[in-house]
Amino acid sequence: MKKDIRSFVQQDRRDFKNKDISKESMAENPFDQFEEWFDEALQAEIQEPYAFTLATASAKGVPNARVVYMRDLSKEGFAFFTNYNSDKGTDLSENPNCTANFFWMELDRQVKFSGTAEKLTPEASDAYFNSRPRGSQIGAWSSDQSSVLKDRQELLSKLEKLKGEFEGKEVPRPQHWGGYIIRPTRIEFWQGRENRLHDRILYSLSEAGEWQKDRLSP
Ligand SMILES: Cc1cc2nc3c(=O)[nH]c(=O)nc-3n(C[C@H](O)[C@H](O)[C@H](O)COP(=O)(O)O)c2cc1C
Incomplete structure (x- = not known):
């Protein structure tokens, strides 16, 4: 039997x-x-x-959010790959500020980080692109991510055409596809606790480049 959604989410x-x-x-x-x-x-x-929700905002401050995969990590920041002409790419070209969130439900944990996103070097994007399966490489050419399609067939026809064009050849990285690194200035670690009295530890980067830790109210 179907559950009553409203009473379920309330209880x-x-x-x-x-x-x-x-x-x-x-x-x-x-x-x-x-x-x-x-x-x-x-x-x-x-x-x-490695899946996280990435929130961006346009120059006018209109927010947008979606899930992406973290594909690299260093003390500089978190990297992900996408289509530079997508809605997120357009937002980031106008406004590099972004916020992101990992949610690990089984551990009652979330990690939130905020900072600015910057395109990775073409060499770094090439290196990751070349490591992807061929199907995903051709997929990157076939999808004008975030643009309106007439129907699914339009996408599939484009894919078939591209498969023919690339037959027997290496698939190069499209210029419009690549990585970003998000360099955070704030990273918050959240641990769920009893009675909603959760633990939150925030790291903030000072002007001098040092990380300061603070406990936040839940
Ligand atoms: C689990 C999961 C992982 C995803 N990983 C990526 C990714 O790494 N890069 C990407 O461009 N889109 C990824 N997507 C798709 C995005 O959520 C989104 O639909 C797409 O990037 C278009 O977003 P935009 O129109 O806001 O730019 C993923 C979606 C899910 C659910």
């Missing part, structure tokens, strides 16, 4: 019983801390822990 709740966190227990550098949590997400066998 369904669970308590968060995972570990606590404190300023003292968290690493000095947020990227070290992120790696530790990411490793725990892997050990907990969370599916696709």
